[in-house]
Amino acid sequence: MPQHLAVETLGGGVRLITLQRPQALNALTTALLAELAQALAEAEADPHTQVVVLTGNRKAFAAGADLKEMAERDLTGILNDPRQSSWEQIRRFSKPLIAAVNGFALGGGCELAMHADIIIAGEDARFGQPEINLGIMPGAGGTQRLPRTVGKSLAMQMVLTGEAIDARHALRAGLVSEVTQPELVVERALQLARLIAGKAPLALRLAKEALLKAMDTDLASGLRLERHAFTVLAGTRDREEGIAAFQEKRPAQFSGH
Numbered sequence: 001m002p003q004h005l006a007v008e009t010l011g012g013g014v015r016l017i018t019l020q021r022p023q024a025l026n027a028l029t030t031a032l033l034a035e036l037a038q039a040l041a042e043a044e045a046d047p048h049t050q051v052v053v054l055t056g057n058r059k060a061f062a063a064g065a066d067l068k069e070m071a072e073r074d075l076t077g078i079l080n081d082p083r084q085s086s087w088e089q090i091r092r093f094s095k096p097l098i099a100a101v102n103g104f105a106l107g108g109g110c111e112l113a114m115h116a117d118i119i120i121a122g123e124d125a126r127f128g129q130p131e132i133n134l135g136i137m138p139g140a141g142g143t144q145r146l147p148r149t150v151g152k153s154l155a156m157q158m159v160l161t162g163e164a165i166d167a168r169h170a171l172r173a174g175l176v177s178e179v180t181q182p183e184l185v186v187e188r189a190l191q192l193a194r195l196i197a198g199k200a201p202l203a204l205r206l207a208k209e210a211l212l213k214a215m216d217t218d219l220a221s222g223l224r225l226e227r228h229a230f231t232v233l234a235g236t237r238d239r240e241e242g243i244a245a246f247q248e249k250r251p252a253q254f255s256g257h
């Protein structure tokens with residue numbers, strides 16, 4: 001049983017993971033990250049789970065790496081750090097992942113949100129990479145995902161000043177896709193999750209892979225991957241079902257084949 005998060009299977013192909021270290025604003029200890037990686041691995045292996053929503057609480061999504069733990073850790077061996085394998089496992093999650101963010105998403109917390117495919121933010125959410133204030137820099141993808149998402153200038157500003165941006169700024173910059181009232185964030189994320197969970201699983205997986213590829217490859221390679229994925233999907237039973245359902249004016253019943 002995880003100690004620092006709650007996992008709920010909600011039906012309709014959706015799982016909700018809630019980070020639960022409120023006393024430390026959900027700061028990401030090594031143990032919490034390992035539990036999250038494990039929870040995602042279980043969601044990945046479960047054929048009934050199509051989409052995962054990840055959230056924190058009203059005050060914090062996650063305030064970054066746990067600084068009390070970090071004060072005691074030798075960071076020079078970071079490449080062999082167990083945290084790295086947890087981050088890698090989180091990165092490899094191949095089903096759609098939605099982050100529902102209220103309050104602070106700082107440092108590793110902002111980087112965790114950026115591992116999600118869609119971020120829904122409450123009006124009071126704050127996104128930032130304050131590591132520079134600690135004499136370090138982002139270490140879980142912040143310097144790579146942030147400029148690819150919000151552009152060079154704002155990414156530089158956030159990382160070099162350590163100052164956070166609010167939800168509306170994050171929306172304008174493309175870091176989040178929607179801003180809602182704080183109390184509606186999880187509900188909106190679950191609504192999207194249920195909508196997505198009804199789609200063809202293989203199409204979801206390949207569409208996610210192709211979209212992520214757009215972040216780190218040249219156009220020609222991305223288009224090749226897209227063509228290949230499209231061809232694979234063209235041969236699936238779900239493609240036949242999708243078109244038959246359209247012609248018969250009924251909802252499609254996808255099987256994942």
Ligand code: CAA
Nearest residue numbers: 023024025027063064065066067068106107108130139140
């Ligand atoms: N690690 C451990 N504990 C943390 C924490 C963190 N990152 N952030 C907050 N907490 C704890 C505080 O110590 C405090 O605990 P106590 O009551 O026991 O002292 C509790 O959470 C509440 O925090 P505050 O009293 O500070 O709350 P606040 O509302 O006044 O301020 C805040 C909120 C601005 C987020 C402030 O807590 C803060 O600046 N936190 C640190 C944020 C940070 O620097 N994150 C980056 C970490 S480095 C990193 O993330 C690198 C990486 O992953 C690779």
